[in-house]
Amino acid sequence: xxxxxxxxxxxxxxxVTARAPRVVIVGAGPVGLATALGLARHGIAxxxxxxxxxxSKGSRAxxxxxxxxxxxxxxxxxxxxxxxxxxxxxxxTFYGSxxxxxxxxxxxxxxxxxQTNLQQCWMEQLLLDAIQSDGQALVCYRHAVTQxxxxxxxxxxxxxxxxxxxxxxxxxxxxxxxxxxxxxKSLGIDYQGTSYSQRFVxxxxxxxxxxxxxxxxxxxxxxxxxxxVLMHKAPFDMWRxxxxxxxxxxxxxxxxxxxxxxxIRAHFALMNIAPDYELVLTSVYRANALSLPxxxxxxxxxxxxxxxxxxxxxxxxxxxGYEDAHNLAWKLAAVCKGLSSPRLLDAYTQERRGxxxxxxxxxxxxxxxxTTPSPGMALVREAxxxxxxxxxxxxxxxxxxxxxxxxxxxxxxNATQQATEDFGPRCRPGALVPDLALGxxxxxxxxxxxxxFTVLRFGxxxxxxxxxxxxxxxxxxxxxxxxxxxxPAAGDALALYDARPGTCYLIRPDQxxxxxxxxxxxxxxxxALAHAASVPAAAHAxxxxxxxxxxx
Amino acid sequence: xxxxxxxxxAPPRFSENDFERLAAAIDATAPAQRALFLTKLxxxxxxAMPQGALAGQIARAHKNLxxxxxxxP
Numbered sequence: 001x002x003x004x005x006x007x008x009x010x011x012x013x014x015x016v017t018a019r020a021p022r023v024v025i026v027g028a029g030p031v032g033l034a035t036a037l038g039l040a041r042h043g044i045a046x047x048x049x050x051x052x053x054x055x056s057k058g059s060r061a062x063x064x065x066x067x068x069x070x071x072x073x074x075x076x077x078x079x080x081x082x083x084x085x086x087x088x089x090x091x092x093t094f095y096g097s098x099x100x101x102x103x104x105x106x107x108x109x110x111x112x113x114x115q116t117n118l119q120q121c122w123m124e125q126l127l128l129d130a131i132q133s134d135g136q137a138l139v140c141y142r143h144a145v146t147q148x149x150x151x152x153x154x155x156x157x158x159x160x161x162x163x164x165x166x167x168x169x170x171x172x173x174x175x176x177x178x179x180x181x182x183x184x185k186s187l188g189i190d191y192q193g194t195s196y197s198q199r200f201v202x203x204x205x206x207x208x209x210x211x212x213x214x215x216x217x218x219x220x221x222x223x224x225x226x227x228x229v230l231m232h233k234a235p236f237d238m239w240r241x242x243x244x245x246x247x248x249x250x251x252x253x254x255x256x257x258x259x260x261x262x263x264i265r266a267h268f269a270l271m272n273i274a275p276d277y278e279l280v281l282t283s284v285y286r287a288n289a290l291s292l293p294x295x296x297x298x299x300x301x302x303x304x305x306x307x308x309x310x311x312x313x314x315x316x317x318x319x320x321g322y323e324d325a326h327n328l329a330w331k332l333a334a335v336c337k338g339l340s341s342p343r344l345l346d347a348y349t350q351e352r353r354g355x356x357x358x359x360x361x362x363x364x365x366x367x368x369x370x371t372t373p374s375p376g377m378a379l380v381r382e383a384x385x386x387x388x389x390x391x392x393x394x395x396x397x398x399x400x401x402x403x404x405x406x407x408x409x410x411x412x413x414n415a416t417q418q419a420t421e422d423f424g425p426r427c428r429p430g431a432l433v434p435d436l437a438l439g440x441x442x443x444x445x446x447x448x449x450x451x452x453f454t455v456l457r458f459g460x461x462x463x464x465x466x467x468x469x470x471x472x473x474x475x476x477x478x479x480x481x482x483x484x485x486x487x488p489a490a491g492d493a494l495a496l497y498d499a500r501p502g503t504c505y506l507i508r509p510d511q512x513x514x515x516x517x518x519x520x521x522x523x524x525x526x527x528a529l530a531h532a533a534s535v536p537a538a539a540h541a542x543x544x545x546x547x548x549x550x551x552x
Numbered sequence: 553x554x555x556x557x558x559x560x561x562a563p564p565r566f567s568e569n570d571f572e573r574l575a576a577a578i579d580a581t582a583p584a585q586r587a588l589f590l591t592k593l594x595x596x597x598x599x600a601m602p603q604g605a606l607a608g609q610i611a612r613a614h615k616n617l618x619x620x621x622x623x624x625p
Contacts, residue, residue, distance in 0.1 A: 379587060380591055382588055382591075383588055383591035383595055386588075387595060387596070391599075
């Protein structure tokens with residue numbers, strides 16, 4: 001077996017209440033655990049409550065994007081994920097038994113990561129290991145939250161455990177408890193959007209057959225005419241197969257072993273492979289494109305599938321969840337510390353919901369193409385696919401993985417770009433900063449971006465200045481952590497950052513651009529920092545240029 | 553018989569040759585495949601048209617379908 005599911009020890013209720021946590025996270029899936037780890041990096045302890053008695057079963061949220069891998073690096077688990085995970089870049093699309101399209105998601109030369117697959121149970125294990133190594137967060141299995149109530153200064157949770165029921169109070173609650181979570185039900189908030197009727201039976205199988213790593217998409221295979229099959233390679237000799245059901249098929253019946261094996265054997269026959277495999281898991285799935293209207297409601301925040309549901313095509317679900325966790329952690333930590341106004345959490349909703357709606361807009365087209373919910377869709381897709389055997393112009397319909405990350409260009413935290421600041425559109429406020437290789441011994445830029453703001457200055461390359469990690473930090477009166485970093489305006493930075501000597505970027509703790517300038521004053525930076533962190537006016541009144549100067 | 557007053561706009565061009573060509577192509581296609589064939593034809597033609605032109609032609613065809621609905625024997 002590729003993983004061992006051991007029953008987790010029970011943490012007694014009194015041990016939890018003794019912690020008096022400021023933040024309680026409901027759900028110990030990848031998003032809940034990533035949120036706890038992210039908060040810990042910012043010095044905020046939390047308690048994570050999970051109703052299961054062990055890790056998730058099955059491959060589930062298997063595919064991680066470059067951005068998720070960057071976040072996992074920031075959380076300190078990226079290297080472990082790479083050790084166990086499977087990197088892939090290739091994809092093949094078939095119509096019937098014929099290849100109609102192939103893609104190669106090459107990692108840009110300045111970036112470290114590409115697509116990486118690792119089963120969800122392993123992700124949860126690695127995140128839990130890191131949490132326990134850090135020691136600030138407490139993860140409690142078999143603690144089922146039955147109710148969440150908003151209170152004047154926080155929230156209270158009713159929890160049921162085999163050792164008795166108890167109530168826990170917190171300043172903030174993060175509901176990361178999935179699509180059937182208690183958070184939505186308790187607060188009377190519900191998803192908006194579309195649920196597609198087509199269902200997929202998902203199978204995890206173990207098979208040692210050598211097959212090139214990558215994603216395979218089969219349209220209208222002979223054994224499933226008009227329908228779709230997705231196939232992902234996973235570590236530990238696992239394959240993940242998603243079979244779309246025919247319209248008149250009953251999902252429960254199709255999950256029975258004889259039907260499952262019949263489909264898998266037919267698929268192996270299509271691929272001309274001997275059916276030597278072990279069935280590990282069978283489940284059913286329906287594509288949803290849903291979002292809550294807000295991701296922060298009073299003292300309760302929503303993240304991952306508890307906030308939204310994304311069709312699996314293009315592998316976006318958990319990747320949006322990791323981005324939620326990373327976006328939320330620094331904001332919630334700053335609010336908990338009293339450094340930032342609680343309205344900073346409104347920006348969490350604005351940014352993450354904006355990104356989610358953008359993804360849904362794109363994936364809706366992909367979902368419709370894959371699931372063909374109407375006769376017209378089915379007819380046009382049939383025409384497109386059969387044309388694609390000889391015509392290449394329809395390739396743009398087949399690649400849901402090739403979209404660029406979402407730029408939060410409308411974020412209220414972005415500094416206003418002055419018209420006189422002649423920057424190109426790339427790396428604009430709200431965008432993710434590109435990674436950079438810093439030379440033989442200096443690592444990468446992302447290694448130097450941590451749980452703090454960063455003032456990244458580009459200097460004159462002729463002076464041979466090397467990057468200064470953790471230089472004497474600026475000390476804004478607000479207490480917001482900020483580091484300074486200087487790189488030469490040379491090499492990849494010229495194009496990726498539109499860098500010249502004197503160019504300056506203010507980078508958020510989640511690696512997004514808060515602002516960028518040519519030769520900004522200290523006052524300009526101080527104001528942008530206070531704005532990006534939603535620092536109350538009184539708190540940054542002491543950010544005079546003299547006070548903001550770095551000390552040696 | 554309905555007649556329409558002549559206009560100054562240039563009439564859309566659909567030649568007799570294209571008429572015969574299309575009819576022959578449809579006749580040569582098995583009935584069960586005709587919808588698929590015509591869909592492919594539209595896709596190929598749309599790919600050769602300016603972006604957004606297909607929407608206009610769809611609207612024209614729909615409008616004609618509705619306007620003649622009562623006249624079709």
